[in-house]
Amino acid sequence: xxxxxxxxxxxxxxxxxxxxxxxxxxxxxxxxxxxxxxxxxxxxxxxxxxxxxxxxxxxxxxxxxxxxxxxxxxxxxxxxxxxxxxxxxxxxxxxxxxxxxxxxxxxxxxxxxxxxxxxxxxxxxxxxxxxxxxxxxxxxxxxxxxxxxxxxxxxxxxxxxxxxxxxxxxxxxxxxxxxxxxxxxxxxxxxxxxxxxxxxxxxxxxxxxxxxxxxxxxxxxxxxxxxxxxxxxxxxxxxxxxxxxxxxxxxxxxxxxxxxxxxxxxxxxxxxxxxxxxxxxxxxxxxxxxxxxxxxxxxxxxxxxxxxxxxxxxxxxxxxxxxxxxxxxxxxxxxxxxxxxxxxxxxxxxxxxxxxxxxxxxxxxxxxxxxxxxxxxxxxxxxxxxxxxxxxxxxxxxxxxxxxxxxxxxxxxxxxxxxxxxxxxxxxxxxxxxxxxxxxxxxxxxxxxxxxxxxxxxxxxxxxxxxxxxxxxxxxxxxxxxxxxxxxxxxxxxxxxxxxxxxxxxxxxxxxxxxxxxxxxxxxxxxxxxxxxxxxxxxxxxxx
Amino acid sequence: xxxxxxxxxxxxxxxxxxxxxxxxxxxxxxxxxxxxxxxxxxxxxxxxxxxxxxxxxxxxxxxxxxxxxxxxxxxxxxxxxxxxxxxxxxxxxxxxxxxxxxxxxxxxxxxxxxxxxxxxxxxxxxxxxxxxxxxxxxxxxxxxxxxxxxxxxxxxxxxxxxxxxxxxxxxxxxxxxxxxxxxxxxxxxxxxxxxxxxxxxxxxxxxxxxxxx
Numbered sequence: 089x090x091x092x093x094x095x096x097x098x099x100x101x102x103x104x105x106x107x108x109x110x111x112x113x114x115x116x117x118x119x120x121x122x123x124x125x126x127x128x129x130x131x132x133x134x135x136x137x138x139x140x141x142x143x144x145x146x147x148x149x150x151x152x153x154x155x156x157x158x159x160x161x162x163x164x165x166x167x168x169x170x171x172x173x174x175x176x177x178x179x180x181x182x183x184x185x186x187x188x189x190x191x192x193x194x195x196x197x198x199x200x201x202x203x204x205x206x207x208x209x210x211x212x213x214x215x216x217x218x219x220x221x222x223x224x225x226x227x228x229x230x231x232x233x234x235x236x237x238x239x240x241x242x243x244x245x246x247x248x249x250x251x252x253x254x255x256x257x258x259x260x261x262x263x264x265x266x267x268x269x270x271x272x273x274x275x276x277x278x279x280x281x282x283x284x285x286x287x288x289x290x291x292x293x294x295x296x297x298x299x300x301x302x303x304x305x306x307x308x309x310x311x312x313x314x315x316x317x318x319x320x321x322x323x324x325x326x327x328x329x330x331x332x333x334x335x336x337x338x339x340x341x342x343x344x345x346x347x348x349x350x351x352x353x354x355x356x357x358x359x360x361x362x363x364x365x366x367x368x369x370x371x372x373x374x375x376x377x378x379x380x381x382x383x384x385x386x387x388x389x390x391x392x393x394x395x396x397x398x399x400x401x402x403x404x405x406x407x408x409x410x411x412x413x414x415x416x417x418x419x420x421x422x423x424x425x426x427x428x429x430x431x432x433x434x435x436x437x438x439x440x441x442x443x444x445x446x447x448x449x450x451x452x453x454x455x456x457x458x459x460x461x462x463x464x465x466x467x468x469x470x471x472x473x474x475x476x477x478x479x480x481x482x483x484x485x486x487x488x489x490x491x492x493x494x495x496x497x498x499x500x501x502x503x504x505x506x507x508x509x510x511x512x513x514x515x516x517x518x519x520x521x522x523x524x525x526x527x528x529x530x531x532x533x534x535x536x537x538x539x540x541x542x543x544x545x546x547x548x549x550x551x552x553x554x555x556x557x558x559x560x561x562x563x564x565x566x567x568x569x570x571x572x573x574x575x576x577x578x579x580x581x582x583x584x585x586x587x588x589x590x591x592x593x594x595x596x597x598x599x600x601x602x603x604x605x606x607x608x609x610x611x612x613x614x615x616x617x618x619x620x621x622x623x624x625x626x627x628x629x630x631x632x
Numbered sequence: 633x634x635x636x637x638x639x640x641x642x643x644x645x646x647x648x649x650x651x652x653x654x655x656x657x658x659x660x661x662x663x664x665x666x667x668x669x670x671x672x673x674x675x676x677x678x679x680x681x682x683x684x685x686x687x688x689x690x691x692x693x694x695x696x697x698x699x700x701x702x703x704x705x706x707x708x709x710x711x712x713x714x715x716x717x718x719x720x721x722x723x724x725x726x727x728x729x730x731x732x733x734x735x736x737x738x739x740x741x742x743x744x745x746x747x748x749x750x751x752x753x754x755x756x757x758x759x760x761x762x763x764x765x766x767x768x769x770x771x772x773x774x775x776x777x778x779x780x781x782x783x784x785x786x787x788x789x790x791x792x793x794x795x796x797x798x799x800x801x802x803x804x805x806x807x808x809x810x811x812x813x814x815x816x817x818x819x820x821x822x823x824x825x826x827x828x829x830x831x832x833x834x835x836x837x838x839x840x841x842x843x844x845x
Contacts, residue, residue, distance in 0.1 A: 164662055168811035171798035172666040179721035181729065193720035273820035309816025319660065319813050425838060428822045429831065433808060435820050467808050471793035478769070480789065481762070482642045482697040486839045488797070489643030491806040492832055514725075526725065556838070 092248045096142065099303025101332035106306045106321045107163055109332050114159070118338045122371050126150045129362055129375035131347045131390065134203020135611050136598035136618040137381030138326030138334065139246070143622030145339035152340040152373065154364055156386075157200030159343035160327055166317035170466045173316040176200070176207045182385065183514045186528035190416050190564045197385065197567075201343055202327035204383065205611055209438040210314050210323045211461060212252050212296045212612040214243050216260035218447055219606040226448050226455045228534065229504050230413070230603040233575045233584035234620075236261060242616035242623075247294075250324035251302055252612075254293020259443035267299045270308065273435025275462050278426065278495040280440060282553030288545075290442045296324035296611075297436060310435045312464065323436075326615075342366070348520055350378055350394040350403055352591065357398060359594045365520055377625070379586075381598040381618075384414050384567035388511040388600065389525040391571065391581075404571070404590040409581050411511035413572050415605050416529065418501035418539040419565035421463055422546035423473060424555025429492045437464040445545060446607050454537035456502040459607040460546055463498035467491065476561040497549060498565070499542035500607045503535045505569055568610050570600040585628075586621035597621050636801050637700050643837065644805070650830035652803045652810035663811045670799055674708040679715040679731070680738075686754035687738040694761050695792045704802060709795035710734075720790075724783050734791075737784045740777035807832060 093100055101110055120126050128144050130137045133155035141153045157178075160166065167173060178197035184190060198204030217236035222229035240261065253267035269292035272280065276292070283290035297308045297318075308322040321328050331341060349363040351372065361374040380387050388411035392402035402410050441461040448455050465473060467488070473496075474487045509530065513523040531539075539562065547558045574580025577589035582601050588594045599614045634651045638644030653671075656664050677685050685707060692706040693699065713719065719730040727733050738753075744764050745753040753761060771781035796802050803810050809829065819826055 168813035185725035311812035
């Protein structure tokens with residue numbers, strides 16, 4: 089048996105055509121009663137929660153993961169269509185503010201088993217070693233309480249389990265990928281041609297999309313709807329990479345269950361379980377350990393909504409750290425017009441990237457950097473690009489009719505963590521009667537300088553490839569931070585092992601623990617951090 | 633309806649004979665049901681009041697340059713979303729929720745139309761409507777009827793584009809292939825077409841080069 093299958097059999101637990109989990113696996117899933125004290129209850133079944141669940145189930149823990157959304161069946165629940173994919177996103181009410189408000193929903197927030205990785209593009213780059221030391225090296229951002237070498241082993245593990253396809257990666261800690269790079273479409277071809285002309289190194293990958301059969305999962309069919317949920321099951325998400333193995337090892341996944349509050353024993357200060365609502369009925373799951381994995385908006389919101397006598401300002405918020413240092417990446421997208429027909433919607437949007445601009449360049453007036461990747465907006469998203477230029481009416485229709493001629497690149501700029509970029513509770517309440525999240529965001533000067541520089545590089549690449557006109561839309565991508573890991577409780581919410589400083593048996597295992605974000609898409613790092621947290625939790629319980 | 637009326641000077645007739653619905657037999661059942669549902673009769677308007685419906689119809693006709701039948705039924709498509717709470721969820725802290733922002737902004741259009749032309753927005757001439765909308769867009773980050781104008785503009789255009797560019801007739805107009813599962817694509821690369829794809833008949837019609845604004 090191969091090494092990946094020995095530690096995670098998910099891809100072999102699919103039917104032979106790769107369409108769904110083997111019959112009976114979900115139907116015969118072990119279930120726990122609310123009043124049965126499980127070893128671990130996890131809130132949220134995305135990148136972090138699912139990885140933790142699978143690891144803990146393998147270690148023999150009685151574990152259940154709750155998710156507010158559905159347990160998806162890709163064949164019948166998802167469509168090869170842009171507008172029809174609305175249900176993949178977290179569309180519960182939220183407020184956005186600050187000088188540079190960040191739209192949520194389809195932009196960065198998933199719902200259901202698999203989380204935001206259901207609709208992420210599929211890029212899975214590692215962070216660079218420098219990302220863990222930005223304060224020491226550059227005087228900006230924050231240092232992590234762990235360094236890259238402590239995560240490297242987990243990066244390798246997860247890259248094998250997704251699996252990741254790509255060329256040999258020359259940036260950061262140079263490494264190879266388990267699966268060969270994909271062929272590229274018109275959009276990737278334009279990027280490669282432009283990069284060559286500009287002296288920029290561009291590489292194919294890294295994407296968590298199969299470029300060959302993996303277990304029972306099939307090869308990608310290049311249909312281009314990665315952001316709408318992969319019906320092919322070629323693109324990795326926890327729904328197919330970790331949940332099947334978790335269930336096979338006795339874990340329960342409980343969908344359609346919105347966790348409303350974490351209960352704390354006011355005498356011992358320990359978490360005793362979670363309150364949740366399913367089908368309109370308020371319930372309580374008892375647990376010896378609680379792990380929150382609701383991502384950067386819902387995790388802080390849940391902590392703030394779990395205030396009690398011991399934690400009057402919100403759970404784990406003794407030092408006003410909950411919800412702070414939330415980051416998005418500046419993600420301007422620049423498109424170029426070509427006489428040839430690029431037809432950028434054909435093939436996966438994630439194809440080719442460069443990390444040539446990732447590190448601090450002492451010759452530039454800003455710190456840290458950005459990456460550039462192919463993106464390929466479908467018609468509705470492309471119309472937003474065109475509208476962002478101010479066109480409407482006949483001009484909009486005219487520009488849109490030119491769609492086949494455009495190629496599009498996207499940057500990920502490393503916006504810095506700032507205390508006032510944060511989640512708080514708004515006055516409005518949702519249908520559960522819980523205060524909704526408010527997310528404020530304001531860019532600092534370094535952030536703005538990075539967006540400007542990245543836009544210039546994308547324009548150069550596209551013009552280098554022969555574009556006669558370029559247009560740019562300013563937008564944001566990804567969320568991380570909001571309950572960051574730190575060395576002390578004065579600087580963050582959890583320690584290096586994702587354990588909260590305030591409550592010994594409460595963990596946070598999702599993107600909200602990341603102290604910095606680099607210019608990398610965060611999914612792989614979130615999973616690697618979760619896999620490491622699982623190992624630490626397992627070791628701690630064996631030592632005890 | 634497989635194409636929409638659009639003069640060649642505005643980008644019409646670039647993909648002659650291209651019809652994505654002819655490919656529907658190659659789509660999976662779930663996707664086909666969703667896309668073909670857009671071609672059938674939509675529910676009667678429920679969310680918008682009559683006066684809002686009239687203003688919204690004129691607004692969408694303007695934003696999407698739909699001046700004659702057949703049209704993509706954008707007002708019904710948006711009405712369904714608002715009636716069924718299929719919003720994006722988030723809203724600006726300076727704005728009401730999307731549902732209320734729609735009611736307030738449509739009322740704002742009627743206030744402007746009454747003030748300038750002494751009639752409702754829907755009753756204004758095409759050019760009068762265009763000028764009112766241009767006035768809103770030109771306000772940028774300034775307030776318009778107690779809302780930030782650019783947020784209102786973003787609300788209008790987002791809903792308009794989601795509806796219009798989800799319609800197969802709009803896909804035909806821009807050469808987009810629509811759903812692609814389980815078929816996928818075989819010919820990737822610049823100027824490489826699938827057998828069913830149609831080349832742009834007017835590749836020199838670069839809106840940037842000459843004709844836009």
